[in-house]
Amino acid sequence: MTDAIEIFTTGGTIDKVYFDALSEFQIGPAAIPDMLREHNVHVPHRVTQLMRKDSLELDDADRELIRVAVAASEATRILVTHGTDTMPVTGRVLAGIEGKTIVMTGAMQPASVRASDAEFNVGFALAAVQTLPPGVYIAMNGLIFDPAKTVKDRAGQRFVQE
Secondary structure, eight states: OTTSEEEEEEESGGGEEEETTTTEEEEOSOSHHHHHHHTTOOSOEEEEEEEEEOGGGOOHHHHHHHHHHHHHOSOSEEEEEOOSSSHHHHHHHHTTOTTOEEEEEOOSSOTTSTTOSHHHHHHHHHHHHHHSOSEEEEEETTEEEOGGGEEEETTTTEEEEO
């Protein structure tokens, strides 16, 4: 499995689905397996759902669980889907894991809605994880960011370097 991409899902907006009875979005099953199948993606990969949480609900224990899973993986190329609100925080926790290219991505709109950026971001992140040198990166909306120097600009619905 070391030549395949390990994909860990944690929840976040990318996995939110609309439940009519509740009139609100909630985190559902990981969107990425269907997305990759529907778009005829054949890069060897394995998807593991670590949790189903909004990133604002993630705590230090959750981030440590993510770190342990990434560090323990035999894969050298790791993709993590994550909520955008605290993605840079988790990225900083993943720093220092040697010998792996770790790319985090997510979406500003759920993958289940038509105008979502999820499909583009996942495709972009899959390309990034295969071409970037070892380290931790955020791949969002066509740009690569260093989590140590990145914040989410909520008003602009984008990430920016500090």
